[in-house]
Structures are given as structure tokens and as C-alpha cells.
Amino acid sequence: MYTLSGVTKRYTRGKSTVDALADVDLTIEDGGRLVIQGPTGGGKSTLLQMLGGLDRPTAGSVELDGVDLTKLSEAKLTKVRAQNIGFVFQSFNLIPTLTAQENVETALVPLGGRPAERRRRAAEALDSVGLGERLGHLPSEMSGGQQQRVAIARALVKQPKVLLADEPTGNLDESMRDEVMEVLETMWKEHGLTFIMVTHDSAIARRAPRLATIRKGRVTITENAAA
Amino acid sequence: MFFTYLRRELRRRRKAALVVASGLALGIALVIIVSSVSSGMSKAQDKVLESLYGLGTDMTVTKAAAAPGSSSQRPRFEFDAKGDDSKQSSDRVMVQGFQTLSSTTVDKVGKQSGVADAVGGLSLNVLKVDGQFKRGEFKQNGNAGAADQRGPGGGGTTQPQGEVQGGGASFDVNSYSVYGTDVTKQDLGPLTSSKITKGRTFKATETDAEVAVVDASYAKEKKLAVGKTVTVSGTKYKIVGVSTADSGDAAANLYIPLKQAQTLADAKNKVTTVYVKAADSQQIDSVKSAIQKNISGTTVTTSADLADTVSGSLSTASDLATSVGKWLSIAVLVAAFLVAGLLTSSAVSRRVREFGTLKALGWKSGRVTRQVVGEALVNGLMGGVLGIAVGLAGAYVVTAISPTLTAQLGGSGGGGGMAGGPGGMGGPARQAASKSLDIALTAPVSLSTILIAVALAVAGGLIAGAFGGWRASRLRPADALRRVE
Numbered sequence: 001m002y003t004l005s006g007v008t009k010r011y012t013r014g015k016s017t018v019d020a021l022a023d024v025d026l027t028i029e030d031g032g033r034l035v036i037q038g039p040t041g042g043g044k045s046t047l048l049q050m051l052g053g054l055d056r057p058t059a060g061s062v063e064l065d066g067v068d069l070t071k072l073s074e075a076k077l078t079k080v081r082a083q084n085i086g087f088v089f090q091s092f093n094l095i096p097t098l099t100a101q102e103n104v105e106t107a108l109v110p111l112g113g114r115p116a117e118r119r120r121r122a123a124e125a126l127d128s129v130g131l132g133e134r135l136g137h138l139p140s141e142m143s144g145g146q147q148q149r150v151a152i153a154r155a156l157v158k159q160p161k162v163l164l165a166d167e168p169t170g171n172l173d174e175s176m177r178d179e180v181m182e183v184l185e186t187m188w189k190e191h192g193l194t195f196i197m198v199t200h201d202s203a204i205a206r207r208a209p210r211l212a213t214i215r216k217g218r219v220t221i222t223e224n225a226a227a
Numbered sequence: 228m229f230f231t232y233l234r235r236e237l238r239r240r241r242k243a244a245l246v247v248a249s250g251l252a253l254g255i256a257l258v259i260i261v262s263s264v265s266s267g268m269s270k271a272q273d274k275v276l277e278s279l280y281g282l283g284t285d286m287t288v289t290k291a292a293a294a295p296g297s298s299s300q301r302p303r304f305e306f307d308a309k310g311d312d313s314k315q316s317s318d319r320v321m322v323q324g325f326q327t328l329s330s331t332t333v334d335k336v337g338k339q340s341g342v343a344d345a346v347g348g349l350s351l352n353v354l355k356v357d358g359q360f361k362r363g364e365f366k367q368n369g370n371a372g373a374a375d376q377r378g379p380g381g382g383g384t385t386q387p388q389g390e391v392q393g394g395g396a397s398f399d400v401n402s403y404s405v406y407g408t409d410v411t412k413q414d415l416g417p418l419t420s421s422k423i424t425k426g427r428t429f430k431a432t433e434t435d436a437e438v439a440v441v442d443a444s445y446a447k448e449k450k451l452a453v454g455k456t457v458t459v460s461g462t463k464y465k466i467v468g469v470s471t472a473d474s475g476d477a478a479a480n481l482y483i484p485l486k487q488a489q490t491l492a493d494a495k496n497k498v499t500t501v502y503v504k505a506a507d508s509q510q511i512d513s514v515k516s517a518i519q520k521n522i523s524g525t526t527v528t529t530s531a532d533l534a535d536t537v538s539g540s541l542s543t544a545s546d547l548a549t550s551v552g553k554w555l556s557i558a559v560l561v562a563a564f565l566v567a568g569l570l571t572s573s574a575v576s577r578r579v580r581e582f583g584t585l586k587a588l589g590w591k592s593g594r595v596t597r598q599v600v601g602e603a604l605v606n607g608l609m610g611g612v613l614g615i616a617v618g619l620a621g622a623y624v625v626t627a628i629s630p631t632l633t634a635q636l637g638g639s640g641g642g643g644g645m646a647g648g649p650g651g652m653g654g655p656a657r658q659a660a661s662k663s664l665d666i667a668l669t670a671p672v673s674l675s676t677i678l679i680a681v682a683l684a685v686a687g688g689l690i691a692g693a694f695g696g697w698r699a700s701r702l703r704p705a706d707a708l709r710r711v712e
Contacts (some may be wrong), residue, residue, distance in 0.1 A: 021654040054587055055705035075591065082589020097235035102228070109228050110589035118228075154588070 001027040002051060002162075007060035009046050009217075020046040021057065022217035026056070030161070033188060033195045035208035042214045044198045045166055050206030051196060052085050052164045053077045064162070082110035086155030088165040088184075091149040094139040094154075094178075100126055103134040111158060125157035126150065129183050132219065133185045152183055163188065165197040169204065177201070233601050243574060244606050247567040251610025251687040252617055254560035255680045259618025261556050261677070263670035264625060269633075271666040273530070274473075275634045283415055285511050286529040288345075288501040288518060290326040316357035318460040320491045325405070327497035328525065334521050336501050341514040343506040346415045347498030349407035349488040350479065353459055357398050363394025401444065405459060406479035407488020408500075411435055416471065416502045419476030424452035426468035435486040439464035442477035456615050457481065460491055486624035503527075563610075564687050568694035571603045575698040586704035599699045601694030607688020615680050618672070625670035632666050 011018045013209045021042040049055040050062050053069045062069045064084065067210055069077060078161065086107075094103045104122035123135055129149040130194040139147050148168060155163055169177040179202060188195040197204075205211055211222040237244050255527035280305045330347055337345035408418050410429035418428070424443060429436075441451050446469050449457075456463045464483055472478070489495050505514045575582070582595050 036243070049705045052587065055703070059564060078586070078589055078591055081587060087584075087587050089584070091580075095232070095581055095584075097239045098232065102231060105228060106585060106587045106590075110594070115228070 001030050001065060002026070003061075003063040004050070005061050005063075007047075007050055007057045009043070009050065009055070009060060010058040013043055014161050019217045021050070021174070021214075021219075024060070024217070024219045026212065026219060026221070028071045028194060028196065030194055032210065033208055034197070034200045034210045034212055036196065036212045036214060037200070037202075037205050038214035043127050043217045044214050047212075047214060047219070048164055048166055048196065048198050051162070052087060053081050078110070083158065084161045086158065086160040086163045088151050088155050088163065088168045089170075090167040090170040092139070092144070092151045092171070093208050094147055094150060098140055099138055100131060100142070100150045103139070103150055104157050107154045117138065120152070121157055125153035128156075128187075129153045142174070144172050145179050148176070148180045149183055152180070152187065156193075159191065160193070162194045165195070167200060168197055169199065169201060177204075181183070181207075229598065229601065232598060233605060236602055240574060240647040243570055245347045247570050247603075247606045247691065248610035248613055250563035251607055251684060252613035254563040254687070255611055255614025255622060255683050256617035257556040257559050258683060259615065259672060259676055259680055260621040260625070260670065261553060262414060262676045263618075263622040263672045264668070265553075265670045266671050266673065266676070267320050267625070270671070271632060271634065271668060274666055282529075282613060283419065283504050284502045285505040285508065286503045286515055286518075288328070288332070288503060288522070288525050288527050289324075289499065290328050291524050291526045292632075315359060316355070319354045319356075320405075320460045320493075321352050321354065322492050322494055322497070323352050323499055327494055327499055328501065330496040330498055332522060332525070333501050334681065336503055336518055339514065339517050339521060341506050341510050341517065342503055344412070344415055344504045345501050346412040346499050347410045347485065348409065348416050349485055349492065349494060349497065351405040351407065351488055351492050352402060353405055356399065358396065358398030360396045361394050365389055365391045365393035375651070388642045403480040405481045405483060405488060405491070407485040408482050408486045415504055418482055421470035421472045421477055423468045424471045426466070428468055429482075429484060434484055434485070436463050436484055437462060437487065438467045438479075438484070440468040440470050440482040441466050442480050442482075443469050443471040444477065445480035456544050459483075462487070462491065506531055509600050512525075560683065560687075563689045567603070567606070567687055567691035568610060569609075571599070571691040571695035572698050575599060575695040582702050583704045586702065592700045592702075594700075595702045598698040603692030603695055604685065604688035607684045607686075607691060610687060611681055611684020614684065618680065622656060622670040622672045625668065629667040629669060632668050634666055 004024055007021050007024040007026075007152075008019060009021040011020055024047065036047060038044050046055070050057055050069075053062075053072075056070050060070070064080070067080070069080065072080065095106065099108070101119060101122045104125050105118045108118045108121060123132070126132055127133055129152055131149055131153065133145060134142060134146065134150075139150070142150070148171075152168075155165075163184075165184065169180055172180060184195070184197075187193065197208075199205060206224070210222050211224060213220045213222065270683050283431060289422065290372070326348075327349070333345055333347035336342060368539070377464075406417060408416055410433050418440070421442070423440070426440075428440060429438065439457055441457065446466075451457055451466055451469075453466050453469060455466050457466060458464075459481065462631065464481075464487070470477065470482070483491075485498070489497060503514070503518070505511050511529050511531075515529055517528050518525065585595055
């Protein structure tokens with residue numbers, strides 16, 4: 001479970017100061033699904049970075065299962081990311097020189113284990129997103145939707161507690177968007193993940209049971225009983 | 228994963244990798260060529276020095292320079308103006324450089340710490356002047372009936388009036404060098420730089436025998452051969468062998484036993500030079516210091532001292548190799564290292580999102596840095612292999628062409644007391660023997676040069692990797708993910 005208390009992230013450039021996040025309090029239950037929306041520059045990605053332990057707030061605390069991520073050393077934070085948090089990015093962020101299977105393996109490298117075991121798990125993860133036949137393909141040989149599915153397999157192969165997605169359909173056309181969202185929702189349900197997603201897409205936002213809207217660093221939560 | 232990722236990245240960025248590797252290769256190839264040419268120069272210099280010293284000699288000991296101005300030992304020739312035109316001849320046997328040491332010095336030197344062996348030798352110059360005086364004819368002015376007046380060398384008379392015409396002196400001056408060698412220790416000294424090509428060398432028992440070994444080119448000039456005799460200042464020596472210098476001029480025209488040389492020069496128990504072999508070639512300087520400290524009035528000249536007197540194209544080329552070549556290699560290497568570092572750093576900048584993603588996935592900074600350093604190291608090794616190949620090819624070309632270099636030794640007066648060549652007489656006491664040699668330059672590549680090249684390649688890779696690795700280690704995953712290419 002995530003518990004954010006008084007999280008503020010302040011950026012200073014020259015004499016001007018901007019609060020990307022301003023005194024945010026937020027709780028996200030295990031297995032919950034939260035969609036974050038808001039205007040560009042409103043602080044969506046900053047909030048996601050705080051949740052993912054990619055950045056530290058200027059003030060406040062970010063607790064994951066009772067552990068304050070802001071107090072952890074860089075090495076321990078890296079370990080938390082490696083074990084518990086899966087990321088899916090808007091631009092897929094696959095390593096262009098590695099095959100689909102090798103890209104998925106990169107998420108298992110920090111956890112150690114034998115290479116053969118890594119390869120087997122990577123192949124299984126790709127199979128679960130419908131890319132069992134494309135293990136040896138490079139990202140450049142796949143469509144955008146397929147690349148994002150490789151990225152989803154990479155995020156989930158280590159069986160994390162949390163899946164963070166930063167506009168995962170932002171670079172996809174409508175058909176691919178639906179394809180990717182279907183995969184993500186299936187995975188969320190099957191794996192019992194805590195799924196937090198940033199999106200600009202209102203159609204996707206409407207399907208979420210809980211919506212966080214960020215404006216000028218302030219978060220407003222809307223519950224969607226119909227979802 | 229490490230090697231797969233590394234291999235794929237190098238393949239993806241093969242142009243940049245080739246630029247980095249080529250830069251390093253150029254620097255490394257230059258180092259190999261300059262080192263091998265320098266080594267060739269050094270060998271050429273050693274060859275030049277060996278032709279004077281003989282093989283195995285590490286230093287020579289001679290008498291320290293005397294105060295200038297003393298001319299009592301200058302050669303003097305006295306000829307009588309006899310009343311006829313008969314030929315006259317006079318030999319002058321002079322100690323080369325006019326400075327001698329006592330034979331006991333040889334023993335003293337031999338007992339010094341670090342001296343493996345010491346042997347004395349006496350270098351002589353023989354100046355043979357032969358010819359005749361011719362009388363001039365006196366012719367009286369305007370008086371045909373006047374009787375001829377003859378006088379040696381011309382010269383006027385008071386009565387009657389007239390002048391002496393014709394007459395004068397015609398003398399041929401012939402100079403050659405003789406080296407008195409210690410026949411009991413023939414493995415040290417100038418004769419070791421020659422091979423006996425006809426006959427034999429001295430026997431150890433011939434310490435005072437009237438036998439000689441003659442240099443091949445002098446033998447040819449004077450039509451001397453094994454079995455014939457050669458006369459030096461009235462003493463006839465039987466030629467037992469003909470020697471040929473390994474390179475360039477021989478150290479002397481004639482070699483005779485030391486005692487014979489001492490007798491000829493009236494220099495009993497005297498030597499001009501002590502040839503010294505050090506027990507350890509790394510200790511030459513300390514042996515030199517010990518001799519100079521413990522045996523007063525001596526000058527010790529090492530190979531290094533003598534090398535300073537080498538001039539000519541060999542010296543010029545050697546200077547070029549050690550100065551311009553060395554600095555050029557260093558400059559190219561530094562430039563190559565910098566370019567490799569900057570290109571690696573630049574490559575990391577282009578891969579910010581990639582490394583940021585890996586960090587987000589839980590890769591530690593150290594793992595990302597290792598990946599960058601690994602790629603740079605392989606790049607450096609590729610440059611090393613390429614550089615070694617180009618360097619070996621360059622060294623091979625130099626050896627194949629074998630440019631001829633001329634070395635001139637001595638003449639500067641700084642070398643001091645060298646035995647040898649025929650030209651050393653008459654000058655200052657410490658004037659080194661003047662010698663000119665043509666040496667074919669080679670460029671031998673030693674294992675140590677190759678190891679240095681490999682070390683440079685690794686260093687280049689590590690330096691480049693350090694640039695990139697430092698940049699990669701400082702990346703924050705959040706910054707990386709904000710960046711969209």
C-alpha cells in the first residue's frame with residue numbers, strides 16, 4: 001500500500017520556483033487501480049516518479065508497504081525498484097540493440113539468477129502478452145503496439161507489487177491503444193497488482209475506478225463507482 | 228547479458244567505434260614505430276661503439292687530461308743535409324694521445340667493486356717520414372764562367388752575385404696505427420670487434436713475440452699477407468693473421484703483443500687505455516664512480532659518454548626519434564585518448580534514456596558504468612590490435628628499406644682516451660679517435676614494445692571508459708526519463 005503524506009516537489013531555476021507537487025496526501029490500496037490525469041506540466045509524471053522511487057520529494061514522505069522511500073539510500077531504493085516496481089513508458093524505452101527476449105531479461109539482471117532461467121522467464125512473459133513467436137525480434141522489427149507489449153512483459157516478468165505506467169498508449173493509434181490497454185487490464189486482474197497509470201486519454205480515464213486529477217501540483221481524487 | 232549487450236552496442240555504433248579505435252591505433256602504431264626505430268638507432272650506435280671498444284667493453288679508463296702547453300713530447304725529426312742525394316728515412320713511434328697509465332692501474336681497476344674484468348692496451352701511432360734532399364744549383368748573374376756553387380737547400384752566397392735554382396726536399400709521410408694487445412686476455416679490447424679472416428690470432432704464449440695481426444684493408448693497401456713481415460721502427464714482425472672489422476674502420480692497422488708495443492714506444496709497463504667489463508650492466512655508473520674515486524688521475528668513459536660524441540645522420544636521426552618522434556607519439560596518444568574519452572562521453576549523452584531506463588529497472592550505477600567501461604575497453608583493445616598491426620607493418624617497412632645512416636665518432640674532444648683509429652694523433656690529449664661508419668638502420672620490435680602497446684590500448688580504453696562511466700554514473704533515472712529523443 002502506498003501512503004503519501006505532504007509530498008512537495010519544488011523545482012528551482014534561477015530565481016523562479018515551481019511546485020510540481022504541493023503538499024500531496026494520497027493513499028493507494030494494494031491491488032488498487034488509479035489513473036492520474038491533468039494538464040501538461042501539472043505534475044503527473046513527477047507524482048509517478050515519486051511513487052516509483054525515481055526521484056525524491058523536497059518535503060513529505062512516500063511509504064510503500066510501510067517503508068519510507070524518501071529515507072532509503074540510493075542502493076536500497078534501487079533494490080526496491082528492482083524487486084517491487086514495474087515501469088511502462090510512453091516511448092516504450094526498449095534497448096534498440098537487444099531482442100524482445102533480451103529486453104525482458106534486462107529486468108531480471110539485477111535480481112541475479114542463472115542466464116538460462118532468465119531466458120525461460122522472459123520467454124514466458126512474452127508469451128503471456130502474445131509475443132511468444134517474436135522472442136528474437138529487435139524492437140525495430142516490431143510495431144508500436146508490439147513494442148509496448150514487450151515493455152509490459154519487461155515490467156511484469158519480475159512479478160512486481162506495483163505497475164507504474166506513464167502514458168502507455170500515448171504513442172499508439174486507437175487500435176493499438178485498445179490492444180495494449182486490454183493487456184494491461186488483464187495483467188492487473190491476473191496478478192493482483194497495484195496499477196497506477198498516467199494518461200491524457202479521457203476514454204481510458206473513464207474506465208478507471210479511481211481518478212486523481214492534478215492541477216498546479218494539487219491532487220483531487222474522484223471515485224468512479226461505475227467502473 | 229554483459230557481453231551480448233556490449234557486442235550489439237559496438238556493432239550499432241561501429242562508425243564511432245572505428246573512429247575511436249583508429250585514433251588509438253594511430254597513436255599506438257606511432258609508439259611502436261618510434262620505439263622500434265629508436266631501438267634500431269641504439270643498436271646502430273652500439274655497433275659504432277663496438278667498432279671502437281670491441282665487444283663486451285662497458286667502459287674505458289684513460290689518463291686524465293694534462294695541462295695544455297706541454298710540447299716536449301711532440302714528434303721531432305732530424306735529418307742531416309748530407310753532401311749527396313741519398314734517401315733518408317726516420318720512424319717516430321708515438322703513444323696515441325701522449326698520455327699513458329702505469330700497468331699497475333690495470334690491476335687496480337680490476338680489483339674495483341663491480342668490475343668483472345679489466346685489460347690494458349697501448350695505442351701507438353707510427354709516423355714514418357722518408358725521402359731525400361736535393362741540392363739546388365747556383366747560377367751567377369751575368370757571368371757564365373762562374374763556377375757552380377752548391378749548397379744544401381739552396382741559400383745565397385755573398386760573392387759572386389747570383390741565385391740558387393731548384394733543389395729542396397721531397398719527403399713522404401706515412402702514418403699508421405699500432406695497437407699493443409694483451410694476448411693473455413683477448414676477449415676484451417678493440418681486437419674483439421674484428422674477425423680473423425686469414426691465419427690466426429695471437430697465442431697466449433706470444434706475450435713478447437715479434438708477431439702481428441694486420442687489418443685486412445691495411446694489408447690490401449700495403450700488400451701484406453700472412454707469412455710476410457712488416458717492419459715497425461726497425462723491428463720486423465711476422466704477420467700471423469689478417470683481421471676484418473665487423474663494421475667500418477678497424478681499431479688499428481696493426482696489432483702486436485703489448486710488450487712489443489711498449490718496447491717500440493719506449494713505454495715500459497705503460498698502457499694508454501684500460502678496457503673494463505662490468506659485472507652488472509645496470510651498475511656501470513656506480514663502477515665508473517668507484518674507479519674515478521679510488522684511482523686518481525684517470526678518466527672513465529662509458530658507452531653512454533661515448534654515444535654523446537656520435538654525430539652525422541645517425542645522430543640526427545636518433546635525435547629526431549628521441550625528441551620529435553617521442554613527443555609526436557605522446558601528442559597523438561594524448562589526442563587519441565581525449566577524442567576517445569569525448570566520443571564515449573558523447574555516446575553516453577545520446578543514451579541517457581537507455582541508461583535511465585536500466586536504472587529505473589533496478590540496475591545499479593556500477594553495473595551501468597561497467598557496461599560503458601567494458602565497451603570503451605573493447606574499443607581500446609580493437610585500437611590496440613589495429614595499432615600493433617600497423618606498427619609492425621611500419622617497423623617491417625623500415626627494416627626492409629634499411630636506410631643507411633652515417634655515424635661520425637669523436638672529434639669533439641669530449642669522449643676522451645679512446646683507443647683506435649688511425650686519425651687520433653697530433654690533437655689534444657683527450658681527443659677521441661675520429662671514425663666514420665655507414666650503418667643500415669633496422670627497426671626491431673621487442674616483446675616489451677608490444678606489451679607497452681597493449682598497455683596503452685588498455686589505458687586508452689580505460690580513460691575513455693572513465694569519461695563515459697563517470698557521465699553514466701551521475702545520471703539520475705528521473706532525469707533520463709524526462710528526456711525524449
